[in-house]
Amino acid sequence: MKLTLKEFFAGFLRNRHIARHFRRLALLDSLTDTTVSREVPPSLAHTLVAAANSDSAVLIDTLGTHTDGLSEAEADALRQQHGFNEVEHEQPLSRWVHLWHCYKNPFNLLLTLLAAVSLATDDVQAAVVIGTMVVLSTVLRFWQEAKSNKAADALKAMVSNTATVMRRDFSADAAPIFGKFYGASLSIKGAQRIELPIKQLVPGDLIVLSAGDMIPADCRVLSAKDLFVSQAAMTGESMPVEKFAHQSNAQATSALELDNILFMGTNVVSGAATAVVLTTGNSTYFGALAQRVGATDRGPTSFQTGVNKVSWLLIRFMFVMAPLVLFINGFTKGDWTEALLFALSVAVGLTPEMLPMIVTSTLAKGAVFLSRKKVIVKRLDAIQNFGAMDVLCTDKTGTLTQDKIFLARHVDVWGQESDDVLEMAYLNSYYQTGLKNLLDVAVLEHVEVHRELKVGTAFQKVDEIPFDFTRRRMSVVVAQNDQPHLLICKGAVEEVLSVCQHVRHGESQEVLTDELLARIRQVTAAFNEEGLRVVGVAARTMAAGRDTYSLADEQELTLIGYVAFLDPPKESTAPALKALAEHGVAVKVLTGDNELVTAKICREVGLAQQGLLMGNDIERMSDGELALAVETTNVFAKLTPTHKERIVRLLKANGHVVGFMGDGINDAPALRTADIGISVDSAVDIAKEAADIILLEKSLMVLEEGVLEGRRTFANMLKYIKMTASSNFGNVFSVLVASAFIPFLPMLPMHLLVQNLLYDVSQIAIPFDNVDEEMLKKPQRWQPAEVGRFMLFFGPISSIFDILTFGLMWYVFHANTPEHQTLFQSGWFVVGLLTQTLIVHMIRTPKVPFLQSRAAMPLMIMTGVIMAVGIFLPMGPLASYFKLQALPPLYFVFLPMILLAYMALTQAVKGFYIRRFGWQ
Template sequence: MPGHTLFSLSTEQAVLQLRANAEQGLSTVEAVERQKQSGFNQLTEAAPEPAWKRLFRQFQDLVIWILIAAAVISGLLGEWVDTLAILAIVVLNGVIGFLQEQHAELAMSALKKLSAPTAKALRDGVLQSLPARELVPGDIIEIEAGDNVPADVRLLKAFSVSVQEATLTGESTSVEKEADVVLPAETQLGDRRNMVHMGTILTTGKASGMVAAIGMETELGQIAGMLARHELELTPLQKRLAKLGQVLIGVCLAIVALIFALQVMRGGSLLEALLVSVSLAVAAVPEGLPAVVTITLALGLQRMVKRKALVRKLPSVETLGSVSVICSDKTGTLTRNEMTVKAIVTSSKSYQVTGGGYAPRGDFYQTSDSTLVDDEALPKVARTVNPETDLDLRLALKIGAWCNGAQVAPQSDGDGVWQVIGDPTEGALVVAAMKGGLSPSARSGEITYELPFDSNRKIMSVVVREPGGTSLYTKGAPESVLARCDRIHRWGVAEPLSEDDRRRVLASSISLSSQALRVLGVAYGPDPREPGSTDLERELVFCGLVGMIDPPREEVKTAIATCRSAGIRPVMITGDHPATALAIAKQLGLTTGPEHLLAGQELAQMTDADLAGVIHDISVYARTTAEHKLRIVRAWKSRGDVVAMTGDGVNDAPAVRAADIGIAMGITGTDVTKEASDMVLLDDNFASIVSAVEEGRGIYDNIQKALVFLLSCNCGEILLMLGASLLGWPAPLLPIQLLWINLVTDGLPALALSFEPPEPGVMNHPPRQANESILSRKLGIAILFQGLLVGLVGLLAFGLSLRHRPDDVDRARAMAFCVLVYAELFRALGARSQTLTLRQLGFWKNPHLLLAILVSGLLQVSVAIVPFTGRVFDVPPHTWSEWGTIILLALTPLIVVELVKELRQVIHVDHVITPDGVTS
């Protein structure tokens, strides 16, 4: 294929061979045509497991086979009605399990599609973000440090690029790449320095290139058997529940064996005792619990997506409920990430820029100092400036425009809204330059070399060849840029940089930062003699400061307050100036003063023990590096806290990976950070983290609710059968009745509890302990208590009917049968919460549960009143007085449970949660 040999061609020849356009990219029409020919850029997955195999798997449990054997024995003895009914229920139960599993897989598949990677491609002359699967050969794309390479790509430009190719070549160290080399046709994969391949990761630098091959035509795609069928990942919770199920099976079988022995000793039929015991064993084991848990997780994850949080790893759902600390970046997470340049300070003057957002409309005003004035008041107190005639201002805007990888363009819907493709900070610089008449698309010259931003250097530079010569342009943190300067640009001339100049620049930087502006310094240098040198950024000329505003998100202040009421400690970690960080933190209610702030320079001088000792007192960290973030996470974890950590850049990946919940930014985050994360914020918003924690708590609560409901139902059936055996009574339920109860009560109602929204007040109690058992002592007592209630009303119904009609055992069984079913269905309403009453929750808040109860209830009514089903289940017609008794007894467990909740609320003493998460 041509794509596999482009490394042996020059960049110009490669572009011609694929009929591409390096400046404009492909047109949308051409891209569609090529996609028809080449297909989508995706790897072929193995065929999914056939449906018949998944259906057959529902009948592989030992107890099911025992039940089928018992049904066959019944048939051989002439009990054909029982045989057919039991087999029908077994098949129906298997079909329901199959549908539940199918629903869970579809839900998880939908979530997987949401996390599909994206790529930045040049289409119709505009850089666009589009799904990586839509790339076609000939597309021009841009990639930078932290990105996964989305296809096999022939590099056209590369600046300090190195790539991790271990997935293809096994080489553990990164490989340097360059675009301009032409290699022999026989060059092996690991030596193709002008190519990057699908599945590899850009570890440093920035590049543009042309897609050479996609999908199965890539080098990765041609590795045989590289992608096996994805198996659904079991969470630690699901594994613990599986072990719990094994214990319950053992306990249930022991009780069932006891009941079998008691029934035989009472003189009952051996076959009847066997059928009853086997049916009770089937009913007692909560075989539907794994499906309920999986669906609860899947539905919860879908609810999280609606709240802009995509969980990539299922175990994270459990961990979310235990989060006690959230360490968050500032820009874009706590703030709106809508950067707008508001102030520019040069050596000679101060300016303020009007206009907001990314629309390139606004004016420049000269002000007396760096103090901001409302845009409306500016014309009264300042005069306008023409950037085209002000040399110092024009140079500052020009440097910002060149040190840039972002593009600004109006949205395609034509509503006048402009958007940024790329980093919002760089987008703000582009917009400011466009306001000053410096459109990047109209500039003359080209970038010949680039030193990308580095979190340790805190600056980035480009070497630009222009008609008037070649220059180095630099932007970054003011103190970092200033440290590399020995001159200052004043009135269009480079002069020596004095100590007074340095003090004035730093004072202006602090002044702007204290007004919640993010501040960058800009500088330039002479034509570098050795463009490949790593020591270019020295002896520079300082040109000025650029201050941009990124206002706090309005919803974040409420989210932080919610964190405090939930016993969660919010912490800001940013690379911005301490004054900027402190100003934003105060606005958000994160802190009240500088005593809660720690700068990266101070942190670097601390030992890990010192940091762990003071970390509880610090709410804001400024001027931090990737290493600082990692140390902060480890310090919190050393205290036993469960830590969530946000990140976007490749340097954040170690801290994100080290956290209990690593959170990547969905908009600005690099692929490497996303791969290292457990969760991706689709809107880069701190409030979405808090929403995810709330949903995580709700998911865990719903699993516990389903567990309590299922086990107490099963417990009630066992206690009913055991109580009757101990009293010497006949078996109060027939095998087919036991199986039917298991079908109508353990199926739809338990599943409907998955749809229960998080309880009111779920964020008003401290985080759950990470090592807390899913079946706590408190829940165990609730299961026994509610199971006892259900068993007692069933036993009471059976006993009252026998007392009234001693010779009519079938009627007594029918009474116990109906009371048990309705009691468990009514009790599902109370299972919505262990603490809140139905009145407090709102009767209509979970319509899925009401529908499930209605459907199951109507099925039970049909069993009781339809003549044919009545004969199958041995249920004679009830009188009106019997129906009254059934309803009254069936409501009793729900009423008692609700009254107990009311009583507990009356005598309960509320715990007060302090901002630090301490209860008192």
């Protein structure tokens, strides 16, 4: 497919090979792309429906497996047949293809064209110089990006997901080898449960699932106990669905509605199961979906858009100025071939051919810095977006808070401390066999209750009524010796109250009246306002003699009290938010949690609440209304994943550079939509895949460091563009003046190219330059109009001194005939290169250079070396090769005067410019 020049250029700075290297096609693509059909391919649907309706014994036989699982040899054979269990994703480019991608940008293509023309006209020296520029630009970019790819490999190696698999018939020799590779502690005989990397699974493998597990392939359930699976990304169902060992509706034809089929990429919310793997890798529904969305790339970020706009500004300028140079020289000199070569050289001088290398090396330097802070940068351009970010949207749980629940209160119905409530809650949490969530873990940390009650010896479990998402409560029945059975119920307050008839008041019981109900709600609301999650605890005494209980027994309970939990904020949250605010970053909280709890957390971390929007409010608002509301609101509660994504999208549409920080599956769409997605190492896989930056430490203070590093990175990139744009404009303006009045070329094409090459080499150290503290105070972003204005203001300054140099060479040194043109060209070559190099120090800071702000040592050394080389070339033994000649001693008397006057005028204009327009 042929690309236009604009399309070609628009993609060359995207580091697309890096993005592809990281982008394991994730479930979140199906969440964010509404154009992709969720329909299961017919062949896969037929396979899944047939498996769902098949008898489990027949299915196991059909798959060639065994009730104890596959043997190691059988699994190896199947793996050879089916390949690894991984969805195909875009592979990293080979070295040669990567090298080609580093070369094929418009600047290098233009240089290559000029080199070919030089060879065709027997100008070998010019061809060598141009070729050197191309090789240098390409190799430097290749080297920097290869280092980034290596970091990408290290990141992928950090992510290791496993599944619990049944294996049988291990040999004494094979088991140690197997254990070495998979880290399993194995017995030799019989079926063993081992932890196997998900990519090693094959059709026919028997897997064991429990709460929190990701489904590693498309599977058929063989046995299940209260198995609830979240498959919202596949079906759009917001609530987990229960899965069973048998298909209830034999007439079902939609694979997504099958009761006993599990899909790769979904996850177990609660319960346990065994299942047999049906399909793996690309043959799964996940794989089919990934193939549809895999071709879609995320839209350009703020960084990419800005780079493209600035670069096209320079290219358009080149397309205007180069033809002017061609026609003026062609008409005034009469040699159109030489005029063409000169115009092409001017075009090369105008193109920022080192921009790809400067951008990549600057970003890579930022990535190395952040890696020392235990931050993994997945997409290089995310670093600049970090600095440009002016709005940070963040989830609450696990990001602002510790994601570690603490039991804060255990109180009776009236809010008074009660050990009885804690004991009841402990027995419930200890004896339940379903999902032990963070609330249960917090209760079970009270080991003193375990000792006092002699749990496990004095009490025996009789039965359990499992949790489900309709009742939002669960019960256990325990017995103490020959005492009556005790049913203990724990769950959401409203749901527990719905099955209560009495409340405990001291040692007595009272009937639950409307008046008491209102008082209870007042007590629990007060806890909510303190930021506590409240769980009701109720009980009922049952006659002994039964061993089976059901939902019908959850009635006529007595409310005993409540356990209240706190998810406290991280210690680093408050100082981090304060630091972000000081640096011009507004923080907005987007959470699915209760608004009262959210408000409490915001107060604790020092985030002043400005308005509150609930999920149901957002549902009723149009995009226009919400776009206005998101500007004045900083707390959003009870949100769905779609709400979060919509808020981020509208903030971007309002002109903000938006960061989003989250760690859950519900955060993935917003992470993908944001200019910069930030997650933590403990996040779910889907969130880490969607994020651009991963924090390996819980401290949020690294966010401030990331913002500052992003701004340093951007400031250094902008230095190069400003320097190049203004310097090149000044040179071309000087060329136009000289071409109109001088009977020979003011500088040969090769001189222009050598000058440009030396100047570009001096810029290599810019990524390591210092940045003034003032430049880090507020978000920085691309402003193409600002670059254009800057170029028009500062470019002509150098032209003034170029014209003075023309007069000096013409009248003082009498280089005013074609026979003396080499002297003229040598004089301008030195002044042009030295002023072009000095501009680096003048423009890198709004302050007075060398006195108030000093460049980093690498840049000082590099520019000093290039200035020395610029003087050496006409004065040394290589002068004749470059068609230059030695300059008279008197020239070096005038040279410092020209340079000092140039610096003084530039500083004066800079002061006026700052007062009028400011300094980016």
